[in-house]
Amino acid sequence: LEKGGIKLPDRSATFDLVIIGGGPGGYVAAIKAAQLGIKTALVEKNKVGGTCLHQGCIPTKVLLHSADIYRKFLKAHEYGIIFDKLGINYPQFHRRKESVVKRLLQGTQFLLKKNGVQVFEGEGQLSSANNVLIKKNGTDIAEVAAKNVILATGSVPLIPHAIPHDGKYVLTSDDILLQEEIPKSIIIAGGGAVGVEFAYLYNILGTKVTIVELLDDVLPAEDKEISATLRKILTKRGVDILTNTSLEKVEVDNGVHIETKSKIDTSYPPTTSGNKGNLKADCLLLALGRTPALTNLGIERFSLSFKGKYLQTNEVMETSQKGLYAIGDITGPPLLAHKASHEGLCAVSHIADKETTPINYQNVPRVTYCSP
Template sequence: MAGEYDVVIIGGGPGGYVAAIRASQLGLKTAVIEKGKVGGTCLHAGCIPSKALLRSAEVYANTKKGEEFGVIAPQVELDFSKVQSRKEDITDRLFNGIQHLLKKGRIDVYEGKGSITESKEVLVEMKDGEQVTLNTRNTLIATGSRPRTLPGLEADSQYVMTSDEALQMETLPDSIIIVGGGVIGIEWASMLVDFGVKVTVIEFAERILPTEDKDVSKEMQRLMKKKGVKIVTSAKVLPETLEKGQGVTITAEHKGKEKVFAADKLLVSVGRLPNTRGIGLEKVNITAESMFIQTNTNYQTSAPGIYAIGDVIGGLQLAHVASHEGIIAIEHMAGKEPAPLDPVLVPKCIYSSPEAASVGLTEDEAKEKGYAVKTGKFPFRAIGKALVYGETDGFVKLVVDEASDRLLGAHMVGPHVTDMITELGLAQVLKATTMNISHTIHPHPTLAEAIGEAALAADGQEVHA
């Protein structure tokens, strides 16, 4: 026996390690089991490394058009090995920071694979082959997810990739086909086209970013095409037609016809699957519906003392959601009464160039819920700071309840909108009205002025358009 714990957390990603820190703050003796590195997919194979690459791509693309700013750089070159090195330096620095926080909280970290053997017992298979049994009052499952593939389109490390393999590319291909036009697919499309890669996106739905507001999808499709990305929607990829050799070819059904696409590589970006296998769910009679663990609003599973959070329970598969869920679960274990997470209040971000961000209901969702809706929309091209940046595409759109003037949702495309969405997230939490938002003084010149103008636009009172 290695020890007695108040909580053992299986998985050290943004859900698991944040939960562990909160547990430590509340005086709970805590252990984290992580088979890879603490920080999880988000830090080592997702959020952080992909955003590091996106930033390098953005700098490269902006440098090539520096003459617009009076900056002449006639021979702009890309050293992709240094791009990758910078990415690794960033993840290593954050990894060291998380290790420090766990050590500071006196949280025991077991490097190995954890599985539940009994309701109050977790087995750790250490990397050196040793097996350690942990007794615990509570267990928190935070094992995350992995990229989903399609039968016949499994990653082969040479021609077909998921985001995991793409992050480790040593050289850039000349061309690539991206299967899937969701958030991850569009981020990769934006990044790679900025690096100079010829990009084709094939999306099954009628529009890219199908879960976003329709105006956001339409604008992002226009802007991706403007950057040079070829986008094909309402297209069904036929995996059985995949051919590999000097690159790849694949056929898709589009508008009643079959069309062949060719590129150097193919990236599959069709969602993520929960890591629920091999963690002992069957030992405690926890069933996973469509592979996702079912929980209540405090993230309790059907087994007493066992909780689950993050990508393994489905819903919004976002790092900040997993962290918040982890805090709620730990506080419930500690006897507190945490407020439940409301998905409508969760900001969602797309880190393409330009960015997109949203919170709350889309216009269509609001109408489906029976609201009489009015919208306020304001373009960045009328904002001085956007002109200064040289990034004038996009807009801020607010979805408003006509009866109460309360904000129902906010949707943005444009420069730095992922850093601006929190203001509208707070407005959602506070049940703010368009008057509250428009009466908030937005300093000039800032990009955030577009938010105040959009609030005024809901009643036709915008000033600068």
């Protein structure tokens, strides 16, 4: 059944498993389930691959790789390599990024199709414990029955209410990946992995970068030695780093004006009175973490257990509602693609009645991409 080019199931289609969200948690779980003979549907409102492929890991790594090659070329003469003119064509960084993403998207779509996963384009919403409504642009296009459901809807960048996010001057990581002009100056709110990766990128591209971090150091979740060493190196390369500092006020006026407040007396630029500071830049990147995407999922109808803003699951990723599983960013940190995939495999293994080893969260590798 086709409707506007969208593949629809029979209204009464029944699946052993319906997965809502086609990122690295959802699509990996779907492929594995199908391989185990479980009749599986995957509901994705955008393109399969999720944040990781389209707004996260992959596109940022492509841009960073180009920047890194440029940085090596700056020292080429030391290696006896001579060339006439070295420059940056930043739009071409983005063209390469798009071609890499497209290739990986096609690979993912091929694997889903090859393994017999039925993919529905739309938003999935639980209408009951065993029924998933599929909506497209606010209209219900189908409803499928599911013996089991895995929620794998991921997370979105956190935007504090008081900050005027406009996608032009005040940007999230999603927005900045679409910007093809190199700003002359940028303030990055948040010195975690996302903040540091963009600080590293724009510093190489010649942008004046300032990181504002609320905690004691950049990469506050890593070992102190790592944070301190990285801070020294970034500072030496011309990145300004303000730690123990909060954003108090953000104004947009052909650029951004920012009022900061320091928790302790630090040596601020002379524009400051006491522990307040004023910063100006072409744009502000919000790298303040991410928040689980749990709206419009229909989970209100069940009294699910939460831990903070994340869904609580048992060791086989099942929520307090039998047959309803949750994986990936919506279940809490670390918010990483491979952790989501692993949780997806764990849930599917349990659904397939296989012996399932619980995940050891002490053993999840992580990396911040910058050099060093």
